[in-house]
Every structure is written in C-alpha cells, then in structure tokens.
Amino acid sequence: MIKEITEKKERLKTYMKQKGFKSTRQRDIIASEFFKCEDHITAEDLYIKINKRHKDIGSTTVYRTLKLLAESGLATARVFADQLTRYEPVSEDEHHDHLICLDCGSIIEFEDPKLERLQEKIASEFGFSIVDHNMEFYGYCRDCKR
Amino acid sequence: MIKEITEKKERLKTYMKQKGFKSTRQRDIIASEFFKCEDHITAEDLYIKINKRHKDIGSTTVYRTLKLLAESGLATARVFADQLTRYEPVSEDEHHDHLICLDCGSIIEFEDPKLERLQEKIASEFGFSIVDHNMEFYGYCRDCKR
C-alpha cells in the first residue's frame, strides 16, 4: 500500500522530469494525500484535508496539481450530475463505472467485462474510435432505498 | 411534427396548472423554441436563439423555464465533460446514450436494448434501484478520425 504510493510518486516524478516540470514540496504533499485518500474527491475537499496540516498550501495549487496528475495519467477527472470535477487515482488498466446514490451520495464502483465489450461493439458500429467513456447509474443504494 | 409540439405544450400546461404555476407568453415562446430546436442545447444558446426575435425575454427566464421543463418531465438535463448543462426533449419512454466527438463536438445518440438490459442486471446485483442513468463515449467520429 505504502509501496504503491511510492511507486506512483515515482511515476509522477518521471513524467515531470520528462516535461521539464519541477518537483516541489507542495506537489509531493498533495500527491501523497491524494493517493491515500478515498476516491472521487473534489479539489476543494482535498484542499480542506491538506490545509489542516499544511496551512501554507493554497487551494490554487491543489487545483493545479490535480490537473497535473490527470495529465500525467495518474488520475482521472470525472464530472457527475452535480457538476463538480472529481478526481480518482487511476487503477492500472481496467475501467470501472459508477453507481451513485441520490440519497446518501455514496459512489460505488463496479466493473463488468461484458459491459465493456458491448460498449466497444456499439462504438465500432458508428465508426467511432473511443478514447474514454463514462457511465453512471443514479438511484438508491441498498441502505437508502428502505 | 407541429402536432407533437402542441401536444407537449399541452402537457406542460397541465403540469403547470396542477402545480399552481402560471402560463406566460415567455414560457410559451421558450418551450416552443426548445421543442423545435436541435438536441442538447444549453440555456445560453437557447437564449441567444430566442433573443434574436424576442429582445424582451431575458436569459434568466430561459434558465428558469428549462429547469421547469425538466421538472415537468418534458426535458432532460445532462452534464457532459465540458461541465455545461444541456437540455434535450424527452422522447417518450426509450432511453438513449451518447457518442461525443472530441474534435468537432458533435453528439450522436444511440440506443441499444441489450445495453439497457445489461445495465439493469448490474444494478440489481448491487441492490441498487435505478432512477436514471447516463452513459457517454468520448472519442473521434467517422469524419474526424481521418
């Protein structure tokens, strides 16, 4: 777990070097905190979390660093129905989708190869070459549907 | 086609009466224009369209009326990756999904019952009761992928 984070930070460093970006204390702290935190966090929420221990790191830098992480391929940005940009760490290759509870707001991830295959098939029918896709269910989770 | 619009406007009137809302010239014009225009329009774009002929209708009212249409079930609000809210007329019962070209921005609708069935199955596996879902492919369309 710790190893995974170190590995990701290593990848980030490589990416930055390659792009001529500099590693900084702030980026290091923000990336660590991001990799360790729960999924689907907004820049604002991550800022609040970080700001508790690091009063000198501004929200602007958090926004910027999350964007950098997304560009480097280590995070994915998503926009759900509430229109906020949320980031989640990229987990290797597999794609997953989301079940979002309209009551408690919890986000459940799932993955289904059959769904993935079907998606590919549909896209190719339209001559579309897919770069990314996004699928969300909105409804009520087991606990909230009472 | 004209008949369809009249019918939709009738439904809107019923909804408004039931809710104690009032029908106004503005709402009538905005709804007509919306039902007749191309899909996936933003409030801003619809406002620009309407403003050409009706200088006295403000953008605020367009925003408000589109929201009203969504509440009444005659329109659906969607947020894609660009974070703008787009509205589309609701077409009876069937659900459709979207292919979005990252180059030209065109939005292709499609519908696949197999996909719908699979989605239902997945949701029930998680004990989720679905209210709505949303699925988008991002990529390059036939024309843009060169």
Added chain:
DNA sequence: TCTTTATTGAAAATGAATTTCAATTTCCTT
C-alpha cells in the same frame, strides 16, 4: 374588476475553476 400570488428582467451574488503577477523556489550550469 379586484386581489392574491406567481413571474419577470436586471443586477447582484454565488461558487467552482482559472488566470495574473510579484515573490520564491527548483534545478541546471559553472
């Protein structure tokens, strides 16, 4: 017609995200 209540439009407010800019820091190169 009268009167209540909703609606309207302009302007102000909101809120997420981005940009600006001067001060600071990183990371080469000597």
Added chain:
DNA sequence: AAGGAAATTGAAATTCATTTTCAATAAAGA
C-alpha cells in the same frame, strides 16, 4: 557552492455558468 534562467507558488482578481434578489408586472380565480 554560487549564479541565474525558468517554473512554481499563493493571494487576489477574473471568468463564466447559474442562481438569487427584488421591485415592477402579469396571470387567473373570485
């Protein structure tokens, strides 16, 4: 280690879509 070019930072300002406020107006039932 020191110097210097170039990137980064944080605060404040800016943007831009959307929402709210509020006084004036319009709708619709009595």
